[in-house]
Amino acid sequence: MGRRASKKIFPNFDKHGRGLRIIRRAAVLGMGVIAAMVEMTGALRDAAADETTGDASMHYAIAIHGGAGTITRGSMTPKRESEYRNKLSEALLAARQILEKGGAALDAVEAAIVVMEESPLFNAGKGAVFTADGRNELDASIMDGATLNAGAVAGVTHVRNPIRLARSVLDHSPHVLLAGQGAEEFARNHGIELVPATWFWTERRFRQLLKVQEKGEHALLLDHDGDHRFGTVGAVVLDAKGNLAAGTSTGGLTNKAWGRIGDSPIIGAGTYASNRSCAVSGTGQGEYFMRLTIAREICALVEYRDMALQAAADEMIHHRLKHLGGAGGVIALGKDGTIAFSFNTEGMYRGWLDSRDPDPKTAIYKD
Amino acid sequence: MGRRASKKIFPNFDKHGRGLRIIRRAAVLGMGVIAAMVEMTGALRDAAADETTGDASMHYAIAIHGGAGTITRGSMTPKRESEYRNKLSEALLAARQILEKGGAALDAVEAAIVVMEESPLFNAGKGAVFTADGRNELDASIMDGATLNAGAVAGVTHVRNPIRLARSVLDHSPHVLLAGQGAEEFARNHGIELVPATWFWTERRFRQLLKVQEKGEHALLLDHDGDHRFGTVGAVVLDAKGNLAAGTSTGGLTNKAWGRIGDSPIIGAGTYASNRSCAVSGTGQGEYFMRLTIAREICALVEYRDMALQAAADEMIHHRLKHLGGAGGVIALGKDGTIAFSFNTEGMYRGWLDSRDPDPKTAIYKD
Numbered sequence: 001m002g003r004r005a006s007k008k009i010f011p012n013f014d015k016h017g018r019g020l021r022i023i024r025r026a027a028v029l030g031m032g033v034i035a036a037m038v039e040m041t042g043a044l045r046d047a048a049a050d051e052t053t054g055d056a057s058m059h060y061a062i063a064i065h066g067g068a069g070t071i072t073r074g075s076m077t078p079k080r081e082s083e084y085r086n087k088l089s090e091a092l093l094a095a096r097q098i099l100e101k102g103g104a105a106l107d108a109v110e111a112a113i114v115v116m117e118e119s120p121l122f123n124a125g126k127g128a129v130f131t132a133d134g135r136n137e138l139d140a141s142i143m144d145g146a147t148l149n150a151g152a153v154a155g156v157t158h159v160r161n162p163i164r165l166a167r168s169v170l171d172h173s174p175h176v177l178l179a180g181q182g183a184e185e186f187a188r189n190h191g192i193e194l195v196p197a198t199w200f201w202t203e204r205r206f207r208q209l210l211k212v213q214e215k216g217e218h219a220l221l222l223d224h225d226g227d228h229r230f231g232t233v234g235a236v237v238l239d240a241k242g243n244l245a246a247g248t249s250t251g252g253l254t255n256k257a258w259g260r261i262g263d264s265p266i267i268g269a270g271t272y273a274s275n276r277s278c279a280v281s282g283t284g285q286g287e288y289f290m291r292l293t294i295a296r297e298i299c300a301l302v303e304y305r306d307m308a309l310q311a312a313a314d315e316m317i318h319h320r321l322k323h324l325g326g327a328g329g330v331i332a333l334g335k336d337g338t339i340a341f342s343f344n345t346e347g348m349y350r351g352w353l354d355s356r357d358p359d360p361k362t363a364i365y366k367d
Numbered sequence: 368m369g370r371r372a373s374k375k376i377f378p379n380f381d382k383h384g385r386g387l388r389i390i391r392r393a394a395v396l397g398m399g400v401i402a403a404m405v406e407m408t409g410a411l412r413d414a415a416a417d418e419t420t421g422d423a424s425m426h427y428a429i430a431i432h433g434g435a436g437t438i439t440r441g442s443m444t445p446k447r448e449s450e451y452r453n454k455l456s457e458a459l460l461a462a463r464q465i466l467e468k469g470g471a472a473l474d475a476v477e478a479a480i481v482v483m484e485e486s487p488l489f490n491a492g493k494g495a496v497f498t499a500d501g502r503n504e505l506d507a508s509i510m511d512g513a514t515l516n517a518g519a520v521a522g523v524t525h526v527r528n529p530i531r532l533a534r535s536v537l538d539h540s541p542h543v544l545l546a547g548q549g550a551e552e553f554a555r556n557h558g559i560e561l562v563p564a565t566w567f568w569t570e571r572r573f574r575q576l577l578k579v580q581e582k583g584e585h586a587l588l589l590d591h592d593g594d595h596r597f598g599t600v601g602a603v604v605l606d607a608k609g610n611l612a613a614g615t616s617t618g619g620l621t622n623k624a625w626g627r628i629g630d631s632p633i634i635g636a637g638t639y640a641s642n643r644s645c646a647v648s649g650t651g652q653g654e655y656f657m658r659l660t661i662a663r664e665i666c667a668l669v670e671y672r673d674m675a676l677q678a679a680a681d682e683m684i685h686h687r688l689k690h691l692g693g694a695g696g697v698i699a700l701g702k703d704g705t706i707a708f709s710f711n712t713e714g715m716y717r718g719w720l721d722s723r724d725p726d727p728k729t730a731i732y733k734d
Contacts, residue, residue, distance in 0.1 A: 148658045148691065154628070155546060175627040176654045179522060179546055182626025259549025260542040261521070268635045268660035287543045291515045293635035293663045300664070304671035324515065 060099040061238045061337040061354035064091050064112050066122045067231035068283045068329035071347030071364055081364065084121055088351035089360035091115040095237060096353060096360075105237040105245035105279075106144050106167070113140075113163040113249050116233040120202045122349075123231025125161055128200050128251025130209040136200035138251055139265040140166040141177075145244030145273035152265040154179040157200075160193045163249045166265075168192055177265060205254070212255045232264055234271070234281025236333040240355075244335060246271050246279035246295070253286075262286030268296035275335060277303040280313075283348070284328010288321055298332055309334040313342035427466040428605045428704040428721035431458050431479050433489045434598035435650045435696035438714030438731055448731065451488055455718035456727035458482035462604060463725060472604040472612035472646075473511050473534070480507075480530040480616050483600040487569045489716075490598025492528055495567050495618025497576040503567035505618055506632040507533040508544075512611030512640035519632040521546040524567075527560045530616045533632075535559055544632060572621070579622045599631055601638070601648025603700040607722075611702060613638050613646035613662070620653075629653030635663035642702060644670040647680075650715070651695010655688055665699055676701045680709035 066088060094115050095108035117125025128136040140162035141152035151170030154177065159165050168190045169178055178186055187194060232250035239245075248271045250264040263270035263286035270286065272295035273279035280295040289295070294316050301312035313332045321328060322344050329343025331350060339352050343366075351362040433455060461482050462475035484492025495503040507529035508519035518537025521544065526532050535557045536545055545553055554561060599617035606612075615638045617631040630637035630653035637653065639662035640646035647662040656662070661683050668679035680699045688695060689711050696710025698717060706719050710733075718729040 143658075150658050173625070174654065175623075175625065176657045177628040177633075179626040179628050182624065186625045256542075257549065258540070258542065258553045259546040261544040261546050266544075266633060266635075267657050268633075268663065272660075287541065290543045290634050291510075291517050293639075293660060296635065296660045296663060297667070300667045300671060304667060 058240055059238070059337050059355050060096075060108075060240050061333055061339060061352070062092055062095045062099065062108060062112065062235065063331040063333055063339045063341070063352040064088060064095075064116070064233070064235045064350065065281065065283055065329065065331045065341075066116060066233050066349030066351075068327075068343045068345040068348035069231070070345060071349070073365060076364070084349055084364060085351075085362040087116065087119050087121055088349060088362045091235070092351045092353050092360040092362075095235065096358060099237070099239055099355075100358075102240050104241075105239035105243045106142065106170075108237040108239065109142060109235045109245045109247040110163055110167050112235040112237075113233055113247050114161050117161050117163060117249055120204065122233045123205075123251040124233040124249040125251075126200060127202060127205065127231070129205050129231070129254040131252065132213075132255045132257040134206075134209065136197065136205075136251055137256075137259075138162040138200075138249070139262060140247070140249035141265045141267060141271040142166045142170055142247035143245065143267055143271050143273040143279075144170065145246070145275040145279055148274060150176050150267045150271075152177040152267065152271075153183040154261045154265040155259060156180070156183050156187070157197055158184055158194045159187050160195045160199065163247055165192045166247070166249075176267065179261070200251075205251075208254050232270070232283040234283060234331060236273070236279040236281055236331050238279070238333055238335070238337050242275070242335065244273045244275055244279040244333060246273040246281050246333075248281045248283075250283075263289035263294075266290055268293045270295060272296045272299055274299055274303075278309055278312075278332050278334050280330050280332045282328060282330045284321070284343075284345070285326045288324050288326030289328065291324065292316065292320055292326075294321065294330065298330065302334065309338050310340040310342070313340045317342040317344050425607055426605070426704050426722050427463075427475075427607050428700055428706060428719070429459055429462045429466070429475060429479065429602065430604075430698040430700055430706045430708070430719040431455060431462075431483070431600070431602045431717065432648065432650055432696065432698045432708075433483055433600050433716030433718075435694075435710045435712040435715035436598070437712060438716070440732060443731070451716055451731065452718075452729040454483065454486050454488055455716060455729045458602070459718045459720050459727040459729075462602065463720060463727075466604070466606055466722075467725075469607050471608075472606035472610045473509065473537075475604040475606065476509060476602045476612045476614040477530055477534050479602040479604075480600055480614050481528050484528050484530060484616055487571065489600045490572075490618040491600040491616040492618075493567060494569060494572065494598070496572050496598070496621040498619065499580075499622045499624040501573075501576065503564065503572075503618055504623075504626075505529040505567075505616070506629060507614070507616035508632045508634060508638045509533045509537055509614035510612065510634055510638050510640040510646075511537065512613070512642040512646055515641060517543050517634045517638075519544040519634065519638075520550045521628045521632040522626060523547070523550050523554070524564055525551055525561045526554050527562045527566065530614055532559045533614070533616075543634065546628070567618075572618075575621050599637070599650040601650060601698060603640070603646040603648055603698050605646070605700055605702070605704050609642070609702065611640045611642055611646040611700060613640040613648050613700075615648045615650075617650075630656035630661075633657055635660045637662060639663045639666055641666055641670075645676055645679075645699050645701050647697050647699045649695060649697045651688070651710075651712070652693045655691050655693030656695065658691065659683065659687055659693075661688065661697065665697065669701065676705050677707040677709070680707045684709040684711050 095112040277299035462479040644666035
């Protein structure tokens with residue numbers, strides 16, 4: 001039975017050359033027909049399993065956000081707008097490159113978020129806002145929908161890419177959430193790049209802090225006059241194996257005090273992924289996301305109520321979040337690759353693509 | 368129409384003297400009959416609303432836990448056992464005293480937990496275990512099922528009653544979760560009692576740390592040879608107004624490192640309350656509780672799947688938690704006052720009572 005025959009009779013049978021190798025091995029070792037057949041049965045079962053996830057499995061999808069808030073056309077210049085769109089596209093392409101090669105959703109989430117963390121445009125990594133005492137405290141989390149493994153960090157001040165540290169916590173720590181100096185010690189022990197605190201000092205963010213402090217406004221109540229308020233970044237990905245993953249990274253709230261931890265490092269609040277339902281990353285007034293466990297709740301509505309993904313996201317953002325008086329948005333991705341965006345603010349920086357339409361697409365405003 | 372008449376015709380109408388006051392006011396002000404009737408209609412509607420929650424509303428219920436783990440009869444002395452039972456009863460009575468007078472679920476949760484935090488028996492407050500570097504880092508959270516307001520603190524080292532601080536965050540902060548020094552600064556500004564770090568030094572816990580460190584065991588994998596592993600404390604309460612609340616307080620894991628934050632201060636993981644479904648407090652390997660958002664999930668199964676409370680708790684503890692390889696337990700309370708306990712460990716310190724059977728009841732072992 002040659003390669004062609006096996007292909008014809010059992011499509012995908014010798015995908016990865018497995019079937020052929022088995023037969024050759026049996027011959028070389030002089031194993032009997034029965035032994036070879038037993039092994040073949042296993043190989044056929046594996047091949048069939050490959051195929052079950054096959055069609056869906058060739059499909060990948062990515063959605064990202066760069067924060068939601070009062071983002072209006074009037075407050076943006078064409079130059080500024082194209083800077084945002086270009087950076088979102090770059091993040092999408094970084095994730096796509098991994099997925100095209102059959103890479104893992106977790107890796108794609110991390111890659112997309114790193115691109116945004118490296119940019120001063122977003123309130124995450126390099127562009128993190130300042131706390132009340134002039135520091136930059138960063139939070140991030142990442143979750144694997146296949147295993148429900150998760151990693152998160154809160155209040156780190158010297159980690160260049162908090163999403164990489166969150167990933168390292170997922171991979172190498174028995175814990176889920178590490179905070180402050182302990183998280184940085186873990187970073188040092190696991191080869192995560194540390195930078196001087198000054199790495200995060202950008203003039204734009206410092207001016208925002210001064211402006212807010214002059215007005216004496218409270219962090220949660222302030223509005224940056226046309227600047228986006230909730231510049232958290234996030235990504236949700238479905239990979240070709242059918243696995244979902246989600247991640248979120250943030251610099252928190254301008255002028256925040258008291259070691260406040262928001263929703264971004266909280267599994268179920270700002271980030272959630274389960275292959276049984278969906279993957280979600282949120283951005284907005286974190287306190288409401290925590291009280292409503294918004295990320296998990298969207299997936300729970302899909303899983304337990306059979307709601308469509310967009311309807312579930314809208315239920316949380318346009319009804320329950322709004323009802324409590326909160327603002328923000330989410331990106332969500334279903335196990336079938338459905339993408340949903342929902343936000344009750346003027347705008348949300350967002351981007352998406354999938355294997356059927358692999359060109360990066362971006363949007364900013366509500367309309 | 369005197370007090371008696373109004374009572375007879377409209378039971379509860381002049382509860383709080385409202386009906387009577389309205390009529391007197393109308394007479395004094397010389398308002399016309401119509402105006403008085405319009406106002407009365409409103410008062411009657413209010414009275415009716417009071418009554419709707421009336422019967423259920425006269426009912427209150429409390430359940431508490433003092434941690435789950437390898438607690439077997441062989442590992443306990445009768446003296447030790449009665450110490451635990453007495454302290455659990457004391458916590459129940461502290462909560463009952465508030466509820467009998469028509470007090471709020473939130474206050475009762477706080478009162479019950481304070482009793483356990485003050486005792487060296489439990490891994491919370493006074494009896495907190497030691498971290499890898501010989502400190503006591505405490506976490507706590509509390510949630511109001513009526514408003515979904517929540518307050519939580521993580522990694523505090525000088526707060527005598529972390530649950531009081533969590534309550535103060537709920538009442539006075541726009542934030543939900545405060546960590547470390549920032550949380551203690553908030554405590555100082557809000558009259559929460561601070562103590563020297565030595566307040567938490569107990570010989571028993573320090574011996575546990577030394578023992579664990581000698582063995583070189585990892586915090587998450589260790590077993591305290593018959594001592595309970597997950598000594599977190601918690602309470603869930605239904606008050607006579609029909610409001611649910613939940614709270615949890617912990618000293619974390621013996622020998623924990625890296626500023627690890629567990630599930631106890633995480634809304635949805637270790638603590639959750641919503642009048643739409645139930646109130647839950649958990650104890651166990653926090654990382655699994657976080658990945659599964661166990662507290663919220665139990666309520667989601669009740670709310671979205673119409674599962675009975677005990678079945679929902681068992682689904683999470685005996686199936687999903689076990690499936691991931693995790694150990695622990697929960698107490699849960701439904702909006703109708705149903706109490707559920709579920710744990711997949713040898714034992715869980717627990718207690719309960721309700722207005723129909725107001726004597727404190729306690730239990731420790733599985734059977």
